[in-house]
Amino acid sequence: MNIVSTNPYDGIEVAKIKALNLEEIENKIENAQQTFLSWRNTTFAERSQHLNNVAKELRKNAHEYAEMMTKEMGKPISQAIAEVEKCAWVCEYYAENAPSQLAPKEIKTDASKSYVRYEPIGVVLAVMPWNYPFWQVFRFIAPALMAGNIGVLKHASNVMQSAENIQKVFERAGLPKGCFQNMAVGSERIENIVRDSRIKAITLTGSKPAGAAVASTAASEIKKSVLELGGSNALVVFDDCNFEETVQTCVQARFQNTGQSCIAGKRLIIHESIENKFLEAFAKAVTELKSGDPMEEDTYIGVMAREDLAEELEDQLNKSIAEGAKVLIGGHRQKAYFEPTIVTGVTPEMTIFKEETFGPVIGVTTFKSDEEALNLVNQSDFGLGVSIFTESQERMETLIPQFEDGAVFVNDMVKSNPNLPFGGTKISGYGRELSIDGIQEFVNKKTVYIK
Template sequence: MPKFFKSLNPYTQEIIGEYMEASDVELEVKLEWAQSNQRDWAKRSFAERAICFEQLAQYLREHKAELALLMTQEMGKILPEALGEIEKCAGQCIHYAQHAEALLHADDIPTDATTYSGVSYEPIGIILAIMPWNFPFWQVFRYAVPALMAGNVTLLKHAPNVFGCALAIERAFRAVGFPEGVFQAIIADVDAVHRLVADDRVGMVTLTGSERAGASVAALAGSHIKKSILELGGSDALIVLPDADLDKAAAAAVQSRMMNAGQVCIAAKRFLVHQDIKAVFTDKILSLIQGLTQGDPLDSSTKMGPLARIDLAEGLERQLHKALAQGATLLCGGKRDGCNFEPTLLDNVSPDSVVFKEETFGPLAAITTFASEEEAIQLANASRYGLSAAIWTQDLDKAKSIGRQLEVGSVFVNAVVRSDSRLPIGGVKRSGYGRELSEAGIKEFCVAKTHYINS
């Protein structure tokens, strides 16, 4: 019997879509399309591929309202954030359309007694992507645009609660004239992922998701001698030093933690605050958090929508209750109604607390105090995750010194951590490996081929 997936509006709990699982025959057809079209796509010039992405950017901007509405309905993101996400995807298309050729230009490498030696960057082939629901458009465009501009094709296995977004993205690619098979969404479960990773026609797999899912996919890809890229969980530290601009730091902390209802891998989840300014800083962020309006994500006055699924809200609630039992102090929030979870602030969070040690994927911020820079570094690194970190101080030399000692993939000083097409993003430790975006990101989807020509 075929399996059906339901998409629920997390705010109303209404069913907004039902999707039937692809059969083995349908998956085989998609693989054949991908394989048969990849070589022709790779033979196209960068300029030809760039035109397709410029047209895709135009399509996204022309259909921004309807695409953002779908995103909000499927996973609860407030409408302004959804509109901004579509615009960011359009910008990603333009960035790589303009720069992919230069980023992948063959490198000349002088060596002795040769007419020529150098490196070219060739496409891998079919890229299988397993993407999450929290940024249902951006996470897809983040990998797909550089991967396809490099000459690859892709199969997208999206999260089941945003299959509507996955199909909308596929329609967008088709609408602007991408060849059949270059971008395909698949409606499937974990078993299908296993079959696809094992298939010889699939060249590599990229996953953004949980630590558990990443470990499983990495092991599977490794067993078939295939490259994988993993961007997994995060428990980012935001370090506030005594000389920081506390108004800006507080605003940034709340923005980082509460954006997308706290469902952001690179959000600041652990606020590490110097003891001398802890009381003032806490009052500032408490005031800002209490001013957030929660409700219908389609209402223009709403500043925070629901969590994407009921199981996510229930999981965060369990973490909160355990943290309180471990000695944390509840300063605000903490109540759950269905998928709606109040913006929550905890104080007196120890390094042994569940909300310090685990990732909290929702609107829950935890304050921990430190007495010295050395202690701040130690606390920041006392996590199995290592995505990113933020440092707030007016002493930039000190910030650079601290930043070099943090076990993370990105350090932002006096700024909210964010992804940018021009900068690589990725983690260390249990946050995964590999990089997306920038030159480093597009080359992840390539084979570095050496050319040596003897005179």
């Protein structure tokens, strides 16, 4: 069986990769296990050198890797290049910081000496999505390798050549071949791979059904899992916001990566006193975003990753219109291209408010008071992040503890940063990636007590 990726912009086949058979899967997992037995004994200095070499390789051939991302899932090329560069950043971050993040931690007790050691656990399986084909993988594998673990990847089928390219990055950088391996397999193989005794933990970024299935299997085997699932982040605009900056930030928060991001601002919640003024400026800025060939440097809105995904978004929009929402601008689809769309009059009962809209559509809801805004944000089943736009320090300090999300960003869009832990609450998942919290997810925190 072959796994085929197709360019969503022109429909041309990009890559055809032969799916692994059972023997090949076994060989890859065993190779990972054997590599772990030696890799865990390397020093932090050795691992740091390897990760810095990976960063250099990413920067050296950024355009090559970015082009394949663009061909496979339609990401505008300038954004694809930025994604590769961000991957270099996370490698350099952990190369520098992992030694202190995983240094033994002394704890005073009645013992002569007591402390906690942070030790690697083995082979970690990553199940990753197509929307950020490189970044999602590197924010897992950089800390995993620095902790002394080994990574195997089951990537989304429509970006399998990008997955092969990630393996190529590590090979070109000179790491042992078993440190990171792409496993070209379909979803039907995941359960057995999770159950393999050599797989010690699983990290998944994706949908709620995929996360629930993998987490259930992992739990039945008593294996650690980290889930980063969907989001329906709110952009809460108060009447005292920095108006022009807020407009531009909200445009970027919703429409970068053609709106295909778990942390995109999908619900625009505006104070009713500035609704008309804000929407006029917001709509003008959105209409000025250039749509077109994602290979062109100035394209901001490309196509969605697959035509069926655009059809699903269209269905959500049509349901919301039937429920009483109004299209302010956009609303049209042509194959995998979806026009940037703003929908007004959205209430919490509507599809576009309750469900995650994974594409360039944003629903607008208004509020009268801070309490109402808070309730609208927390009313969602998702809990990945929220952005609030206000100049009031008192409001910030009052609201931040009351949001139920995993992240609150004030006067900026929610984004993942190597320095900060990243993850959600409710059906947006559990566990954390990045920062010290991320690297400590997949280690044995070993207590040592010496009397």
